[in-house]
Amino acid sequence: MSTHLLLRAATVAALFSPYSTGLAAALQEVKPLVAAEVFGERFQRLESMAMGEWWNVKPNPRRTMSLDVPRDEVVAFALYTHDRGTLKLTAQLFPLYPDEEREVRLEFRSGAGEWELAATEKVIDLGWSAHFRLDGWDSTRDVEYRVRHGNEASFEGTVRRDPIDQDVLVVGHLSCNSSRTPGPRPTMLENLKRVDPDLLFFAGDQSYHHTEHTYGWLEFGVQFREILKDRPVITIPDDHDIGQSNLWGESGKQATDEQGPSGGYFFPAAYVNMVERCQTWHLPDAYDPAPIERGIGVYFTNLKVGGVDFAILEDRKFKSGPEGKIPKMGPRPDHINDPKYDRASVDLPELALLGDRQIRFLHEWGQDWSGAHMKCVLSQTAFCGAVHLHGSPENRLLADLDSNAWPQAGRNAALREIRRARAPHLCGDQHLAVVVKHGIDAFGDGPYAFTSPAIVNTIYGRWWWPQDEQPGPNPVEGSPLPWTGDYLDGLGNRISMMAYANPSDRTDEKQRADGFGVVRFDKKAQSVTVECWPRFADMSQGDAAQFPGWPITFACADNDGREPTGYLPVPEFVRQRSSAVVQVIEEERGEILYTVRMRGEGAHLPVYGKGPYTIRAGADRPDEIEVEGVQAKPVGDD
Known part of the structure; x- marks a missing residue:
């Protein structure tokens, strides 16, 4: 394979456009993308495995997948959604050599069985993706598609029809795909195929390869492409995807370090936009597309599938960072361990959680029921602190400001909007599966929420473990779990614990509480059933067991738990x-x-x-x- 330096590359300025396929049109045959030129000298280590002369990069023992694949396999996977007559599809490629063409083709199989060209798009070298938008999409029928590159490479799947006639819509719910266990996820993949979800939701941390998102994103896609290819998929990036340990985005300001508590994004806007373009371009257009500081894009929006309307939030993007804004009451600015601290001292009126733009979006989304029989809210993390032990069983933490439990006023404002639509909430991030019923002004007056387990729970274990080891008031009748009922989290937020899946032995992959969620929306019964499955459950057997305490079923009306007068x-x-x-x-x-x-x-x-x-x-x-x-x-x- 020739390694001459003819490679299509965009100007550095154009790279700051987060989603536009017009970026690809600006590419010229100049030279390979060089990290120092795209991201600046300070960040020249970014994307070292997928930029420049990537084919000469020395193997890394922590990264076992080769990006130099056979050339008939360079189309790695595809993601799509369709809603309101528009199909949006992202084709993800492995890195291309300098002398390979920078176009991919989208084809559909006709009724006569022939492949017909629908569109051609340029490959964006930064992230190696291409993006297709087709308006006037007919959502009433299944359509086979394939994405092609050159004469050999092809990736095939099916654009599913909208299952509007089904009484029950099935959603696969996953998050936190640890890179410390690389390679295939065969049991989980087979189980997901048996569930056959109508929609997949990945809540964040698809990659933990902080400075090498393209590598990590390709690794994720290869692991799950056999289930991704045939159904709509929602992927939203969280902190690790954009290269930070935690993220308080503060509308795009420059963070001082990768730990994040000062607020803002540490890596350049070009890197953040690349991540969001690869993971979210295929979602419906943003509700309010105006970029934030430094030209970082936004993607919060909604997607309707089968008569269920999903609001997709960015709960990190506008949130205030704690450092310098509130008193330090623990070993880190975002951790509180002082049991006597004044809760009001950390709930200041100037602090943001979702921000005004997303609250306005939720408010308007909740009043528009076009094409919807039920509603649901999706985000990265939980609106409570449903965790006591962090990282290890010895590390008890009173309050973690990384969750949406803080700031409390922002949390309550978000939950009121969610309650107005009688919507449940699905999220990830916490590495601990829980179902809670939120309380705003009283226990149980808010919506239900399900935090999915980690796909692979090796990065940071967490446990629900009340210090007095006692159930709360109003425990779940008949639950096999000892600590259910009403509790205050470390920030004083009311939660009713319905179920949790603590890891019992994090040295044993079958006892780490790895797993995935399944959520069934029954439009006819107006109810939601939440399932939580261990990663290695054998769902081919009729007696396969979920985590103790699941499944849980609740009525949509119960997402508003206020007592009527x-x-x-x-x-x-x-x-x-x-x-x-x-x-x-x-x-x-x-x-x-x-x-x-x-x-x-x-x-x-x-x-x-x-x-x-x-x-x-x-x-x-x-x-x-x-x-x-x-x-x-x-x-x-x-």
Whole structure:
């Protein structure tokens, strides 16, 4: 293979564009991409395995996969979603040699069985990806696709039709793919194939190769491509994906180090944008696409699959860093170990969690039910501190500010928006599988949340282990787990622990609590069932066991756990329709209590105060009728 230096490369300025395929159009045959020129001299170690003369890079014993693959295998994998008539597909390639063409082709199999060219796109050398967008997509049928490079390389899969007619939508829920256990994930892959999810959600830390994202992303894709290729996939990067131990993004400011507590992103915008382009370009267009500081892009958006509407958040991007903003009360700026600390001292009004833009997105998303029968929120990490022991069984930590438990006001604001849509929350990051029911003003008044187990739990173990080793009030009846019930986390947030999967022996891969989640959305029953499976469970056997305490089923209505004080009369408009969207507003404060799609028969409208209330309703949004000054019938009043 020739190694001459004819290679398409973009100008350094163009590399700061996070998603645009117009970047590829600017490429010129100049020279190989050089890290020092793209990222600056300070960061010239970035992407050393996939940039420059990558074929001459010496083997690294920690990285066992070769990027120099046979040339008929250079198309590594593909990711796609389709929604609202638009198909977006990312083709991920292994690095290309200087004399190889920089185009890939997307083809679909016709009804006659012939492959037909649909589009051609340029390869972006920084990250080795290509991106296809097709508008006017017909989501009612399965379509076979293949991505081709040159005359030999090809990757094939199926764009699935939207399963809108299914009563139950099945989601595979995964996170935290430890690089310390490289190589295939055969048992997990076979189990996922048996589950056959309609949608896959990877909540973050697909790669732990901090300075070598392209290598780590390719490793992840090769491990899971046989399940990725045939269904829509949501992948969102977390801190390790963009090269940091923790991330408090502070709207894109420059961080002082890779540990992150000062706030901001440590590595250059070009690197962050490359990561986000490879992992998120295939998602629907961002709700509010304006970039943040230093030209770093955003991707928060929503995706509808099978009548379930998923809000996709970036819970790290706008969050304040703790260092210098709150008192230090532990060995690190983000750890609190002082049991007598003043909780109000860390919950300051100027601190951000999701930020105004994402709160506005959630607020508007919750009121638009077009094409949706249920809603769900996805993000990187949990809105609570459902962990006591960190890293080792000897290391007890009162509060970890890396989670969305902090700042508390931001946490509660986010949960109120999630509750308004009666949506559950799915996330990863914590390396410990838990199901909690959040409390905002009282225990149990908020939504349910499921944190998935780590795919491979070798990086940083965690345990739920109350210091007094006692159940909380209102423990789960019949649970095999000893410590369920109502608790305050280390920041004073109310949580009701429903189930947890502690590792029993982290030296044994079958006892580390590795695994994955499955979430079943039953549109007909308006319920959600959460499953949690050990990595090595033999799901080919009918008696395969989930982690103790699972499965858990709850009604969508229970994502709002407030105790009703009364009920409003249901307008005739709603009773005459099978699934109207109804919104209830408390008039005194102008607060939306909830916006939900309801069934006309048996519909009821709970309220939580004296009123009066405004009722709005419509087919997909509450925009067709409005009734003001409605009084509730108190609970117990016949």
